[in-house]
């Protein structure tokens with residue numbers, strides 16, 4: 001079967017299409033014939049080599065979510081799974097493939113009227129957005145700023161904050177056209193990447209998907225008792241001395257937190273995703289798919305991600 005691996009760390013051209021034996025589901029696993037693969041921002045970060053310190057090596061197959069149909073089951077798995085349409089979290093990688101064997105506890109059955117494409121656009125990003133907001137914690141009536149809102153996690157955070165009763169949902173983005181699209185999804189104020197623009201004077205919660213050198217400048221935008229949650233590092237790690245900047249705001253009693261979905265137990269993640277899939281079928285959440293591309297075009301997908309032209313999710317189809 002076809003798969004895509006990171007042959008060499010660096011630019012998108014380091015991705016290569018390879019041929020692998022079709023996996024056989026082990027005990028407790030199902031085999032999924034993949035129809036849609038979500039391309040996440042984290043895939044490009046891993047491909048760049050920036051996460052080598054976290055154990056990612058050349059030869060890694062990126063992709064942490066797929067959707068498709070179960071075609072076989074391993075020992076101990078109910079054969080009733082065969083033929084079911086499912087979404088699956090594949091872990092730290094392994095998703096850029098035609099078929100994959102996944103432990104049955106990582107599956108979610110798809111509602112009848114949710115496509116595989118919609119499922120991978122909503123799945124991991126919606127789950128990260130949900131628990132990122134909860135980590136703040138965000139409560140109805142509070143104001144929220146989503147930094148880096150045009151990516152798949154940001155788009156879901158905007159929708160969930162609006163749906164959760166935020167008094168204001170401001171976003172940072174690089175163009176007014178993106179700002180208009182974010183307004184359609186629930187944003188009330190559109191700022192530029194530096195945070196300049198017509199927004200509230202301060203925010204109760206900032207969800208930061210960007211981080212990087214500019215992150216500490218956003219502490220000044222938090223209200224007293226405000227909370228910043230960093231869920232992504234699209235612009236790299238913050239400066240090493242960001243804690244000094246936070247301490248300079250001591251009298252505002254601000255909180256800073258990093259959030260990784262790795263800290264959320266698997267059943268809780270699946271429950272959140274199942275609720276979001278159901279909400280999407282009722283029209284309460286929207287999946288935003290930038291483009292569908294064949295698996296062989298993974299290099300192009302990553303180039304588009306690196307060039308910053310993606311609004312929402314690119315989805316690969318085997």
Ligand SMILES: NC(=O)c1ccc[n+]([C@@H]2O[C@H](COP(=O)([O-])OP(=O)(O)OC[C@H]3O[C@@H](n4cnc5c(N)ncnc54)[C@H](OP(=O)(O)O)[C@@H]3O)[C@@H](O)[C@H]2O)c1
Nearest residue numbers: 041042148150151152153173174231232233234235260261
């Ligand atoms: N916490 C978790 O559990 C978890 C799980 C999965 C992934 N992640 C992390 O989430 C991140 C990817 O999220 P994503 O796919 O939603 O993001 P993304 O699409 O890669 O980027 C989000 C947006 O950030 C803006 N941006 C890019 N570079 C910027 C810069 N230098 N300064 C300011 N804004 C910039 C861009 O929008 P504009 O051009 O409109 O400004 C972009 O659309 C990765 O860091 C990944 O590691 C975290």
